[in-house]
Amino acid sequence: MKIEVISKSGNDLTKEPNITKLLGKKVLTKSGFILGNVKEVLFDQKSYSIDGIVAQKYPLFSKKIYIGKEYFQSISEKAVILSIEPAILFIGKKVVDSEGKVLGKAKEIIRQDNSNSVKEIVVKKFLRKSIRIKPSDVKLWGKSIILKDSFGK
Amino acid sequence: MVKDKISIDDIGELINSDDILGKDVIDSEGKFIGIAESILIDPKKFDFVGISIDKGFLKKGLIIGKSYIKNVASNAVFLNIRPSYNIKGMKVFDMEGFQIGKVKEILLKENKNAIDKLIISSGILKKEIELSANFIKSIGYNILLNIKKKDLA
Numbered sequence: 629m630k631i632e633v634i635s636k637s638g639n640d641l642t643k644e645p646n647i648t649k650l651l652g653k654k655v656l657t658k659s660g661f662i663l664g665n666v667k668e669v670l671f672d673q674k675s676y677s678i679d680g681i682v683a684q685k686y687p688l689f690s691k692k693i694y695i696g697k698e699y700f701q702s703i704s705e706k707a708v709i710l711s712i713e714p715a716i717l718f719i720g721k722k723v724v725d726s727e728g729k730v731l732g733k734a735k736e737i738i739r740q741d742n743s744n745s746v747k748e749i750v751v752k753k754f755l756r757k758s759i760r761i762k763p764s765d766v767k768l769w770g771k772s773i774i775l776k777d778s779f780g781k
Numbered sequence: 782m783v784k785d786k787i788s789i790d791d792i793g794e795l796i797n798s799d800d801i802l803g804k805d806v807i808d809s810e811g812k813f814i815g816i817a818e819s820i821l822i823d824p825k826k827f828d829f830v831g832i833s834i835d836k837g838f839l840k841k842g843l844i845i846g847k848s849y850i851k852n853v854a855s856n857a858v859f860l861n862i863r864p865s866y867n868i869k870g871m872k873v874f875d876m877e878g879f880q881i882g883k884v885k886e887i888l889l890k891e892n893k894n895a896i897d898k899l900i901i902s903s904g905i906l907k908k909e910i911e912l913s914a915n916f917i918k919s920i921g922y923n924i925l926l927n928i929k930k931k932d933l934a
Binding site for chain 1: 871
């Protein structure tokens with residue numbers, strides 16, 4: 629059935645992604661990690677533009693994550709793909725120095741307010757005191773966190 | 782104790798098998814891929830050609846050529862690649878985030894680490910799709926393509 633359009637915008641609104649279809653769709657990080665499904669789409673009350681989404685992995689047991697639209701790489705009716713690797717995903721990863729020594733696991737990622745910029749990584753190893761590492765000492769944020777040669781020198 | 786040397790070559794800074802064997806092997810993405818199990822030597826030239834890696838109980842081993850070894854550190858062996866075989870089983874998403882399937886097989890260019898094609902198993906019927914490496918946008922936790930599913934055929 630043909631849809632009548634009432635809008636000042638020159639865009640073909642019938643071809644814009646339908647937000648209701650987005651609910652329940654996957655949220656992928658930059659590296660393709662499935663962060664969860666779109667639980668909610670949040671709008672700015674004044675501009676009516678999308679402000680962000682709330683993603684959740686499992687409906688009952690997992691934490692909800694709010695992602696601001698500034699971190700969207702693309703949005704379609706199939707999925708939301710982010711332009712970042714959310715820093716919180718590095719919690720629990722091994723932290724390894726340049727000699728391959730495992731210093732422990734990232735217990736906490738301290739960020740600049742709510743942004744994705746990391747201020748400090750708190751690393752803990754069993755029966756050891758926790759250590760704090762600056763992001764400038766990190767060479768690689770990957771399957772583990774690998775530190776630069778300069779760390780500790 | 783200083784050892785005597787008998788060689789016509791200048792023996793500089795060397796490492797021995799103990800410096801490699803039993804160490805963790807970490808790929809360029811920071812993933813711990815296994816333990817250095819043996820050192821491979823060319824029987825004619827007596828050159829070190831690579832290492833074999835034990836990936837764990839019931840897992841297929843892996844041989845890595847020396848050109849893919851970045852450095853041998855005191856606690857680990859670092860590679861300068863992410864072994865392409867490790868992407869088997871990863872999910873494949875098109876550029877809109879639609880899940881096309883899972884990597885069933887990887888076809889490499891000769892024995893090098895460069896991917897030539899991927900065989901993707903798709904849908905309930907496990908239909909196989911052959912995908913050229915040109916369509917791969919990024920490989921991280923999963924694989925993101927630079928093409929829409931409908932344009933793949």
